[in-house]
Amino acid sequence: MSFASPKDLRSVPSATGGIARLACARMREAGVSMPAVLAEAGLTAAQVNDPTFRLEVSTQIRLLELAAAELQDGILGFHLARNFDLREIGLLYYVMASSDQLADSLRNAERYSVINNEGVRLRFRSDGRTVIALEYVNVDRFSDRHQIEFWVTTVVRLCRQLTDSRIAPQRVTVRHVRDGTPTEQRSFLASDVQFGADADEIIFPKHFASLPLVGADTYLNRLLRHYADEALARRPTQRKGVRSDVERVLPPLLPHGKATTSEVARQLGVSRRTLSRSLFAEGVTFARILEELRAALAQRYLRDRELPISEIAWLLGYREISSFTHAFRRWNGMSPREFRSSIAPLP
Secondary structure, eight states, rough: OBOOOOTTTTTEEEEEOOOHHHHHHHHTTTTOHHHHHHHTTTTHHHHHOOOTOOOEEHHHHHHHHHHHHTTOOTTTHHHHHOOOOOOOOHHHHHHHHHBBBHHHHHHHHHGGGGTTTTTTTEEEEEESEEEEEEEEEESSSOOOHHHHHHHHHHHHHHHHHHTSSSOOOOOEOSSOOOOSSHHHHHHHHTEEEETTTTOEEEEEGGGGGGOTTTOOOOOHHHHHHHHHHHHHHHHHOOOOOHHHHHHHHHEEEGGTTTTHHHHHHHHTOOOOOHHHHHHHHHTTOOOHHHHHHHOOOOOOTTTTSSSOOOHHHHTOOOOHHHHHHHHHHHHHSSSSHHHHHHOOOOO
8 A cells, every 4th residue: 555745744634535536536526627636735646646646634624615616516525415325435344344233343443543534533431422523634624615524424425324213313424614404404304504613523413322233143243343453453564653653662661650751751851841742732731641641542441351340440540430430431321231231352
């Protein structure tokens, strides 16, 4: 697989480019002269026509803006998402489709969506509602309208197709601004979109998370998740920055209560102020990294049934099991024991 040549491999996320290729197909159908558009986006026809070539996410966003202007389509991302075959998403689609319940499907999307797009991180939580959040990573969120609207529309389509139902969001919020919800979007979502919000989120009633999937297949899902884990492992390792260094240093510090900014900075050989500034430049904070790492490690440890929950709490730096349980409920909408009983044991 080939990659675009980013200026800074530590922080430039890439994507499979599927959305950009859909836009290019739409432009060709409309008779748009492609060479000039691609050149303005910094791409060549050979790159766009190569399905193994990964685009920088910022390049995809730029191409979508150019395509929208050429096509005079103010909601291009929505239109692209409404019409493509969801199976084109690839391995991620099949992992989601073979899951047991919608909640399992969304957790799998949270883990594996980075394979398709490193610049958009999908988050799922169940806290009285079923919330699907889309977070941009090392990408200027306010440079984009069409990619995020593609994602929102695609996620809703996936939820409906996988459950074979016409479920509608209670609320959809996005951070960019529009003058009201376009009629087509309102009709599709059965809901207005709140533009100019603080977060990009799709919110369903809580019980929707327990909806069964029509294509559920436990054996197939386990097999596909194995392939998806291999795909994650094959992601380029050179795309690392300060965040990766922090994530590497933190785990052995957690059990001893030393997972602090000062101690991590000391181990990395920088000042606390320099560390904070470097993380800010990558769009994250130390507290957020610590929270996300604990949440990821908690699920990993719970899959090992030989590890008592009390020991897992200690490994994550919690002095009391109750503190760990409270945090885990906030991350996943269930207790550690409920999570452990809901998953298959490690092979």
